[in-house]
Amino acid sequence: MNYVYAACSGLIFIFILLILRRERKSNADFLLIGINILIGCFMLADVFIQWKLTSETIIFQNGIPLLLFPTFVWYLLQFTQNNKEIHRSWYLLFFPALIFLVLSVIDHYVLCNYDNQQLIADHFNTPTIWYQIIFKGSQLLFIGILIWLLSALNKFDESLKASYSAIETVNLRWLKHFTWIYLSTIIITFILFLSQNLGLLPLEINQVFGIVYGTLVCSVFYLNYQGIQHYTLSQVYPSKENKSTGSDAVAVEKQNVNNNSNNTLLLNEEEKALETEIISLIEKENLYLEPTINLEDLAARIGKSRHQVSKIINAKEDRSFSDLINGYRVKHLQKMLEDPKNSRFTILYLGLESGFNSKASLNRIFKNT
Template identity: 25%
Template sequence: MDKINLILILTIVTLFISLFLAFFLLTVQTKHKISNILFAVFLLVTAIDTSHPLFDLGSAGPSNLGMLRTTLALLQVPVFYLYVLSVCYADFKLKPKYLFHLLPFLIANAILLPRFYTVDTASKINFILNRQDMIELQFTHTLIHIQIVAYFVAVFVLLRKVKKLYLENYAGASMTSYNWLFQFTSVLTILYLIVILKNWFKFSDYPYISECIKIVILVFQPFIICWYLYKALNHPGLFRSIDSKLKLTSDLVLEEKNNTQTGVNEKEYNEELLKLQQYMVEKQPFLNPSLTIQDVASDIKVPVRNLSLLINHKLEQHFYDFVNAYRIEYAMDILKDATKSKVTVLEILYEVGFNSKSSFNTAFKKHTGNTPTSYRKNL
């Protein structure tokens, strides 16, 4: 099998899987419709970019449609960024301001108008044959590379903020959602860095290396898409979101310093802390695996803002760790109980409010220095 046939086969496989998943995302009944639509658009734009070998096979030469297909690559990472936003925030809505993300795509096509889109076929052929010297194509490729780096940096900054918001306001499945998004973004980042490397070789003295890298990308793309599909089908709970109106504790502290008149004094904090501790012991809300700081604030009649400052700033603990400490203490009581020696660790973790073995083991070891199994054996 020669290289051309291999590329065509890999392209067809990738296109089939991408289009199948896009169709699934657009037709499946779900409350996360915007997220599904955005990821479907990302898949479709990526599929059009990947279809390059098939497009060339059916094309007699350079065309406006072919160039437009190439510049559509400028829409991939902006759409992915919006997808991550929609997954992170429950109240995400598409707004006119997001049209700003179309700007690089529009600029690139505007620059190509004089010497490609508006000229005859012969001029188009000459443009492509001399592509290494064409400032328009050099600019477009540079823009794509800058865009990839800028958007993925923005995505990781967003995920870092979201992780802090999860830790400060949630004690349930939200961290699993963050971990999945971080893993998926990391894999895509590596893939796009490989794409940058491929494009660099394409305009160097070693274009054949670019073709080899293209095959590597085509091999890995179907696996990444299938991995996403597997996660989406088997763990729909991963795609939960938080409220974008939530503020980081560091921002709340800054507001407190700038507005001392409405700040909460130490006496009020101590009263609220006592109320919180009594509530945690008597009502055991930590047994709820989806507990949020809003739930606790509502039950003990303390403003969310005050409770967030109390736990995350005054106690110097994330809400996530604060709740898990109570869960671990409760789990330790069960492990010490001789009458419950037959209860498995898996049963215990679900009973005390955890929803995964890995998060339970991590929290237990952080709190006690031992794994649950070792702790039970050493009693």
């Protein structure tokens, strides 16, 4: 087992070096480094436990998962949000780890004296009711938060289309996959430890920890592989719009999502004039040729609020900001393809010249046209 841990530790070290070598590092990158360090500590704790059971090694091993979860949630928030600031309510996720640490210090060093191996082994294999409440309660809390985050990620995907013209570079399908894996891991861990505590599972607690280690380590390697390849929303769209201090950055642009759910909206005369102004500006300045043009940029150039411009654009049935801009890009590309002078250029080159930011974006738009 130590050879496996050594190999995993080597991979973690490589992942950290790759993250540090990124040119445009964000807060999410440093949180990913933190996740790697915690996974390394998780494996190290198992080595310590196998070497010798002590109060320190038990506290070390049991405390890591309570720190790993809030670190991942912060990573998810930082990866998706354009506002760099984490709302203070998310600090409460570290509360279970703090409660566990306080209880453990009082239990091990004030109230009880686990001064021989039998007492410490009994404590390790059959934790008291207070530890059970902290661990099981935290797991149930984490399960609920992950389910909510999956829902929020789906809304976030919808909001990208409503606010940005190019969304391939911030495709977060992989992050949803990891969240599902993490959710499944916590559910399995909850069931395994509960069954072991009740004597329903013919496994020792070390074997249960081994299952948890294996699942977590493999899933975090997947998180590293994907996280290193993808940039955060704030990296793709440098933060001109980091003005809000909303409590939930994952559910950003809820209003835009709600607008998308409406059918054709009736506009008054003032709104119709604003629609004409928006279309005129897009066509006159060829805004669709800017690969990273977004709703905030357009609203700033019009001199109107983001909400006003979003409402006008969504007034047409099933039309989002992305649909509007990409529609112009498609027409521009079609004109370029019809021009004999461009016959020497590839479709991808002409697509990039038309405002598409990648081959994936070009293929997706034309497939849906």
